[in-house]
Amino acid sequence: MNQSCHNFNPEINFLSELSPTEISWDQHRSMAEDLAVLYNRNIKFGKYADRINGCSGYLKFGVDADQGKLVLKEVWFCRCRYCTVCQWRRTLKMRAMMYQNIDKIIQSHPTHRWVFLTLTVKNPHVSDTRQTLKEMNAGWQRMVQSKRFKGVVDGFIRTTEITRPEKKSERMNVHPHFHAMLLVKSTYFNRDYINQVEWTDMWIKAMRLDYYPQVDIRAVKPNPRKTVDENKSKLHGAVLETFKYSIKPFDMLAYDDSGEWLHEITTQTHKMRFIATGGVLRGILKSDDEITNEDMIHITDDDLERSKDNGERIGFSYMAQYRRYVYNPKLNEYAEP
Structure with a gap:
């Protein structure tokens, strides 16, 4: 100054x-x-x-x-x-809390690695958002309790994001999905590897779906040819992707619908929790209320x-x-x- x-x-x-x-x-x-x-x-x-x-x-x-x-x-x-x-x-605070804890996690679990998982379902009408999220939360609980999941994942941080479809015909729908950072054992990348097809099957079974949802899994693996800071930056990128706005401002303001979509999504998500932690990462973050x-x-x-x-x-x-x-x-x- x-x-x-x-x-x-x-x-x-x-x-x-x-x-x-x-x-x-x-x-x-x-x-x-x-x-x-x-x-x-x-x-x-x-x-x-x-x-x-x-x-x-x-x-x-x-x-x-x-x-x-x-x-x-x-x-x-x-x-x-x-x-x-x-x-x-709130998003900045969540990211900061995660950044502050990453080094501690790496030090306490030096052989573990991170993977970034995204889980989706079909787009429901905005008036069905609450029921859909309840079903997704129940499906997530069934999946994390499965033997396959518990065999390789020692901790997770999961967030909920809701976006608004771009198609005009779907402007009163929602696209709810989970982003999860999974702390996995070192054996995940050899004998215990779960590929994208298997993750999809696990999600279908947990959600009891009769269709194939979009599921994305990406490894956040350190590159031996990169510096420590460069590898940490890659991990920070996964944090940024996990801790995004629960609903983007543009989606709330996107259409001239007199706020109808905004009013309904506010009602549907009232007092619902959009962040979950488990395993060795349980309690690592404050909830929105805290x-x-x-x-x-x-x-x-x-x-x-x-x-x-x-x-x-x-x-x-x-x-x-x-x-x-x-x-x-x-x-x-x-x-x-």
Whole structure:
């Protein structure tokens, strides 16, 4: 930061111009505004609109003088499941928790490997989402209890993602699927290998299906010709794929249906859990309910970052007419001399 923020004009100084790395705040908060409009189109969902409209209305940052950057210190999150700001921050937190634990997992299970599994079913109508997810959860439980699964998988992290089909004829359908990171024994890649066809058969049997669903399995194998950091980056890619938004913002805002799809998916998924862990990875992550407002502010547990806090705060308010955050000196707090 080359200039004191206290000299900025609140009408023309945007957060993303002062600190370009913070542009995601503008993007997610403006989408949240659009989401609130859709919720307001049905009186039953007005409470969601009210909460989202109040979400992250202001941001207060401290200043890391050594690195010359802003550090988020204060914001209020509405915690609505599909608020685009809260989904974004929860996803970042989940990824950070996983990144922080990967090294510990590798050290405690040095001969184990990772595989990335995706499981799907036929696309149901949005009004059948809850029943479909219940059946998928039951199918997953049957599969993880099978002898074949338990013989090679020592731990798993599984997330649920719901996307909206692109075909106009299916715009009121959903595409629910599981992403799972599996920690497998070293023997998985020789005598205990499970190929894609066998994984598909296991899923069909567990789900009691009369059709062949799409199933994808990919190994996250270290490459001996790559550096440690390069191999870790490959593993991080699997983490990114696992911990995505439960529903992408674009899917919620995609069609001019007056929010009908959004309203129904909100009802269908109310209080359903979208993350599961098991085996040696059980409890490695917090659930959505356990992630606090403070967790969503401090994505990484950097004690040094907090120790340098001198109490000074630089404030920004979201201004709908610009769809951006604008510097607001009324929110500033100054360090005591």
